[in-house]
Amino acid sequence: MAKKILILNGPNLNMLGTREPETYGSQTLGEVEQLCIKRATSLGLGVEFLQSNSEGELVDYIQGAKEKFDGIIINPAAYSHTSIAIRDALISVDLPIIEVHISNIFKRETFRHHSYVSPVANGIICGLGTKGYLLALEALVEQL
Numbered sequence: 603m604a605k606k607i608l609i610l611n612g613p614n615l616n617m618l619g620t621r622e623p624e625t626y627g628s629q630t631l632g633e634v635e636q637l638c639i640k641r642a643t644s645l646g647l648g649v650e651f652l653q654s655n656s657e658g659e660l661v662d663y664i665q666g667a668k669e670k671f672d673g674i675i676i677n678p679a680a681y682s683h684t685s686i687a688i689r690d691a692l693i694s695v696d697l698p699i700i701e702v703h704i705s706n707i708f709k710r711e712t713f714r715h716h717s718y719v720s721p722v723a724n725g726i727i728c729g730l731g732t733k734g735y736l737l738a739l740e741a742l743v744e745q746l
């Protein structure tokens with residue numbers, strides 16, 4: 603059975619392509635999804651790609667991943683810096699987790715320097731643009 607990865611995206615990432623393109627680039631989230639599906643297929647992985655603007659919905663997606671997925675790639679977006687609920691949900695499912703940020707959060711405002719998710723992630727990729735999602739898939743396949 604092919605291993606399955608859940609790729610989760612937090613608030614405002616549905617606006618990729620038009621949102622602050624100087625920071626996040628010009629690719630839409632749909633384009634990122636297609637690239638992830640392509641890379642996952644070539645790595646022999648199954649993938650589901652989801653986005654939500656709601657913290658509770660992201661928690662529900664994470665809880666639901668326990669039985670269905672072998673690993674999680676998450677860009678928690680602004681919730682990285684605020685959400686103990688998302689961190690607790692990630693701990694509860696006990697799956698390998700890679701945190702992705704499109705921008706280099708350490709080069710930006712100080713409130714972005716802290717992530718509640720980072721201490722519970724196996725690895726963190728940030729500042730490499732949307733390529734970070736593809737690198738995360740490559741990293742996870744080795745860990746599974």
Ligand code: DQA
Nearest residue numbers: 677678679680703704705714
């Ligand atoms: C982000 C960085 C966060 O600080 C920000 O709130 C986002 C996107 C990134 O991918 O660079 O929405 O997670």
